[in-house]
Amino acid sequence: MSSLVVGSIALDTVETPYGRVEEALGGTAVYFSIAASVFTDVKIVGVVGHDFPDGHVTALERRGCDLEGLQRQEGRTFRWVGSYDENMNVAHTLDTQLNVFESFRPELPLSYRRSRTLFLGNIDPELQLDVLEQTSAPTITALDTMNFWIERKREALEEVVRRVDVVLVNEEEARQFAGVYHIAEAARRIRAYGPHSVVIKRGEYGAVMFTDDCYFALPAFPSDEVRDTTGAGDSFAGGFLGYLDTVDTIDSRELRCALAFGTVMASFTVENFSILGLQEAILPQIESRYEALRELTAIEPARVRLAAVQKGA
Amino acid sequence: MSSLVVGSIALDTVETPYGRVEEALGGTAVYFSIAASVFTDVKIVGVVGHDFPDGHVTALERRGCDLEGLQRQEGRTFRWVGSYDENMNVAHTLDTQLNVFESFRPELPLSYRRSRTLFLGNIDPELQLDVLEQTSAPTITALDTMNFWIERKREALEEVVRRVDVVLVNEEEARQFAGVYHIAEAARRIRAYGPHSVVIKRGEYGAVMFTDDCYFALPAFPSDEVRDTTGAGDSFAGGFLGYLDTVDTIDSRELRCALAFGTVMASFTVENFSILGLQEAILPQIESRYEALRELTAIEPARVRLAAVQKGA
Numbered sequence: 278m279s280s281l282v283v284g285s286i287a288l289d290t291v292e293t294p295y296g297r298v299e300e301a302l303g304g305t306a307v308y309f310s311i312a313a314s315v316f317t318d319v320k321i322v323g324v325v326g327h328d329f330p331d332g333h334v335t336a337l338e339r340r341g342c343d344l345e346g347l348q349r350q351e352g353r354t355f356r357w358v359g360s361y362d363e364n365m366n367v368a369h370t371l372d373t374q375l376n377v378f379e380s381f382r383p384e385l386p387l388s389y390r391r392s393r394t395l396f397l398g399n400i401d402p403e404l405q406l407d408v409l410e411q412t413s414a415p416t417i418t419a420l421d422t423m424n425f426w427i428e429r430k431r432e433a434l435e436e437v438v439r440r441v442d443v444v445l446v447n448e449e450e451a452r453q454f455a456g457v458y459h460i461a462e463a464a465r466r467i468r469a470y471g472p473h474s475v476v477i478k479r480g481e482y483g484a485v486m487f488t489d490d491c492y493f494a495l496p497a498f499p500s501d502e503v504r505d506t507t508g509a510g511d512s513f514a515g516g517f518l519g520y521l522d523t524v525d526t527i528d529s530r531e532l533r534c535a536l537a538f539g540t541v542m543a544s545f546t547v548e549n550f551s552i553l554g555l556q557e558a559i560l561p562q563i564e565s566r567y568e569a570l571r572e573l574t575a576i577e578p579a580r581v582r583l584a585a586v587q588k589g590a
Numbered sequence: 591m592s593s594l595v596v597g598s599i600a601l602d603t604v605e606t607p608y609g610r611v612e613e614a615l616g617g618t619a620v621y622f623s624i625a626a627s628v629f630t631d632v633k634i635v636g637v638v639g640h641d642f643p644d645g646h647v648t649a650l651e652r653r654g655c656d657l658e659g660l661q662r663q664e665g666r667t668f669r670w671v672g673s674y675d676e677n678m679n680v681a682h683t684l685d686t687q688l689n690v691f692e693s694f695r696p697e698l699p700l701s702y703r704r705s706r707t708l709f710l711g712n713i714d715p716e717l718q719l720d721v722l723e724q725t726s727a728p729t730i731t732a733l734d735t736m737n738f739w740i741e742r743k744r745e746a747l748e749e750v751v752r753r754v755d756v757v758l759v760n761e762e763e764a765r766q767f768a769g770v771y772h773i774a775e776a777a778r779r780i781r782a783y784g785p786h787s788v789v790i791k792r793g794e795y796g797a798v799m800f801t802d803d804c805y806f807a808l809p810a811f812p813s814d815e816v817r818d819t820t821g822a823g824d825s826f827a828g829g830f831l832g833y834l835d836t837v838d839t840i841d842s843r844e845l846r847c848a849l850a851f852g853t854v855m856a857s858f859t860v861e862n863f864s865i866l867g868l869q870e871a872i873l874p875q876i877e878s879r880y881e882a883l884r885e886l887t888a889i890e891p892a893r894v895r896l897a898a899v900q901k902g903a
Contacts (some may be wrong), residue, residue, distance in 0.1 A: 363771035458676035460794070461812055481773070482795040485809065493886055496798065496807030499774055530890060537889045567889075573806055574887040576850045576880075577843060 279343070280522045281415070282309045283322040283383050283408050284398020284511070285355055286329070286347075291550065292360040295504040301551035302333045304355065305398035305421070308508035311555050312515025312542040313396075314340040315563060317522040320389045322346035322408065324381045326354035336556070345386045350377040365506040365547070366480035385411040394522040396514055397441065399423050402433035409440055417521055419443035419476075421514065427453050438470045445476040445514055461487065474532060476517065476539075478510050486536050491529050495536055496574065498544035498566055505550045509543040512555055516542030541566040592656070593835045594728070595622045596635040596696050596721050597711020597824070598668055599642070599660075604863065605673040608817040614864035615646045617668065618711035618734070621821035624868050625828025625855040626709075627653040628876060630835040632828075633702045635659035635721065639667040639690045649869070658699040663690040678819040678860070679793035698724040707835040709827055710754065712736050715746035722753055730834055732756035732789075734827065740766050751783045758789040758827055774800065787845060789830065789852075791823050799849050804842045808849055809887065811857035811879055818863045822856040825868055829855030854879040 284305030291298050306323040313319045320343040327349065337344060355378035358371040383404055390413050397405040397420040405420055412418075418441040426434050427450065434454075438444060444451075444467050448460065455463035464475040464487035474488040481503070483496040517539035524531045544566060545558040597618030604611050619636040626632045633656040640662065650657060668691035671684040696717055703726050710718040710733040718733060725731075731754040739747050740763065747767075751757060757764075757780050761773065768776035777788040777800035787801040794816070796809040830852035837844045857879060858871040 459816065461814070479795065482792065483807070483809070491886070492812050494796070494809030494812075495887070495889075496796070496809070499805050499807075501774070503772065533888075534890050568891075571889045571891065573804070574808070574889065575846075576808075576884045576887065577847055578881070578884065 278522050279318040279320055279392045280313045280394040280396065280518050281320045281322065281385075281389055281392035281412070282306050282313070282396045282398060282515075283404075284309060284396070284400060285378055286321075286323040286325050287355045287357050288329075289507060289551065290356070290358040291505055291507050293365070293505050294361070294363055295502070296550060298505075298550040300356070302336060303357065303508055303551055305511045307337070307552060308511035308546060308555065309396055309398065309515040309518075310337060310342045311340055311552055312512040312546075313519030313522070314342060315516075315542070315558070315560065316519035316538070317394075318343065319519070320346060320392055322383045322385060322389070324348040324350055324355075324377050326350060326352045326377045329354045336552070340556070343388075346384070346389055348381075348384070350380075352377045359507070361506065365503050368507065383408050383411075393417070394518045395419070396518050397421070397437065398511065398514075399426075402426050402430045402437045405437045406433060406440075409437065417442045417518070417527055419445045419514065419518055421445050421510070422450060422454070424450065424453055435470065438467065438472065441472055443474045443476060444472045445478070445517065447478045447480070447510060451475065451477050460485065461492070476536065478513060480506065480509070484513065484536060484540060486532060488529050488532055493529075493533050493536060495540050495570065498540055498570055499573070500544050500548050503547045506547045507550075508546050508552070508555070512546040513539035513543040516540070537567055537570055538563070540570060591835050592631040592633055592705045593626045593707040593709065593831050594633045594635065594698075594702055594705035594725070595619050595626070595709045595711060595828075596718075597622065597709070597713060598691055599634075599636040599638050600668045600670050601642075602820060602864065603669070603671040604818055604820050606678070606818050607674075607676055608815070609863060611818075611863040613669070615649060616670065616821055616864055618824045620650070620865065621824035621859060621868065622709055622711065622828040622831075623650060623655045624653055624865055625825040625859075626832030626835070627655060628829070628855070628871070628873065629832035629851070630707075631656065632832070633659060633705055635696045635698060635702070637661040637663055637668075637690050637694045639663060639665045642667045649865070653869070656702075659697070659702055661694075661697070663693075665690040672820065674819065678816050681820065696721050696724075706730070707831045708732070709831050710734070710750065711824065711827075712739075715739050715743050715750045718750045719746060719753075722750065730755045730831065730840055732758045732827065732831055734758050734823070735763060735767070737763060737766055748783065751780065751785065754785055756787045756789060757785045758791070758830065760791045760793070760823060764788065764790050773798065774805070789849065791826060793819065793822070797826065797849060797853060799845060801842050801845055806842075806846050806849060808853050808883065811853055811883055812886070813857050813861050816860045819860045820863075821859050821865070821868070825859040826852035826856040829853070850880055850883055851876070853883060
């Protein structure tokens with residue numbers, strides 16, 4: 278079993294009301310890998326420049342990540358500069374330098390091609406297709422995307438959506454792609470392309486999932502302090518797919534557990550800058566937050582409760 | 591047992607992408623009463639003008655509502671004109687005519703004073719205090735408010751907050767009153783005034799509750815169509831307090847059930863204009879939505895699931 282991720286590897290400069298980091302380790306593939314590596318082996322496909330610090334490579338190796346698919350190109354590593362105000366749901370991009378990421382062409386080593394789960398991070402949908410072509414029938418494939426691709430590469434994106442099992446996007450992306458505001462209707466339209474499940478991330482409002490036979494909703498884990506939400510969605514994806522990689526049969530029950538593990542992994546990420554919160558999370562803490570999440574959403578049966586009700590309608 | 595509500599009784603003209611109603615029955619006291627009357631006897635304190643249609647009075651009487659505290663004044667009934675675009679979380683007020691509501695002074699009939707639960711709808715906090723003075727120790731009191739009072743009657747509002755058990759407001763109001771964005775911190779600051787519970791309504795994102803020993807979160811019920819969200823919050827309050835009025839001991843378990851019943855009652859309201867959806871909801875449907883809400887938030891225990899996990903961190 279292993280989980281394959283393709284996506285950005287970045288040096289992030291981020292400022293929030295709680296502090297600032299400069300050129301810290303970030304990017305989709307990084308957050309995904311650190312979260313998923315709690316559950317399973319992770320194989321990374323990505324690109325870095327000649328300036329990518331060795332320490333960051335070591336950080337990924339320590340998680341047991343397979344870096345055979347990590348390309349090191351001449352040029353500078355992808356950089357993102359952003360800030361958040363108190364409303365941590367919205368990132369303000371101040372600067373994006375694609376650098377080596379601009380000409381990135383994912384190439385899967387032979388040993389990667391039989392991975393059981395595949396996460397197509399937010400990159401050009403043509404590259405996502407290319408990665409799909411290089412794999413041999415993963416049990417579950419998921420994609421993320423963004424407004425840029427929805428607007429400019431609609432056709433290629435639709436083709437990837439047709440071919441994945443799970444679309445895992447934020448609320449605005451789901452609405453934009455589906456062309457409708459009502460979120461259940463947006464999910465219905467996305468599922469009509471083919472995916473059996475649509476997972477919609479809502480930041481501090483948690484996540485909802487629409488799948489063949491159920492709708493499922495989870496609040497975000499109530500972190501005491503939210504310092505930096507960068508990478509929350511990718512950590513969510515890592516928990517979600519990393520967990521599913523360990524499961525024999527993927528059904529709606531397991532998809533729910535996966536959604537909860539995604540929620541838990543994202544909660545560690547937002548509590549500190551860069552990967553600091555996430556990489557410190559150990560299994561007992563993860564399990565304990567999972568249990569807390571169950572508890573804070575549990576309701577007593579209605580039959581018991583309504584027995585006390587004196588009046589009918 | 592009975593549940594007492596003080597609040598507006600209105601003729602609402604509302605336009606949404608799904609239709610329009612003119613001078614339809616609305617207002618806090620109305621939505622609250624129709625929702626709460628599923629569970630318990632409701633006593634209404636409010637005011638209408640000479641133009642208030644008899645049919646609306648009959649609609650409330652049919653729910654068994656006690657109207658002894660309903661004042662009928664010379665002048666026109668309170669009117670609100672508003673619209674919603676596809677984002678039903680935000681109402682755009684086009685016109686407000688306070689009319690008889692402007693000089694409203696709540697007066698509780700003697701028979702009202704021993705009500706077990708009390709809901710202070712969104713009115714001038716000085717009037718909320720006045721109502722509190724006229725009651726004899728209800729088991730549970732809750733208040734709603736709005737930005738207007740937070741800005742202009744802060745001192746009086748703080749005094750009411752000190753004296754109620756539950757503050758039941760929307761997210762922006764909680765943040766504005768507490769002066770902080772992070773919602774758990776906002777709730778902590780509000781609870782520091784005295785209330786044992788803070789219930790925060792988040793529209794399509796559901797509701798969260800902070801109480802002595804727990805945090806609890808619920809998504810909104812996934813209605814197939816959301817046509818008009820006017821009155822959703824007051825219907826929520828009606829389900830919440832109406833249910834609590836039937837309960838022997840109010841503890842965090844019962845507060846959770848109440849939150850779920852509030853969520854269910856709000857879901858009926860948003861599915862149609864004015865009180866149409868709410869007044870058609872009968873007990874079996876309410877019970878069935880409560881069960882569905884339990885189901886769509888239930889997660890399997892982690893211990894079982896994590897047994898499958900091969901790797902530690």
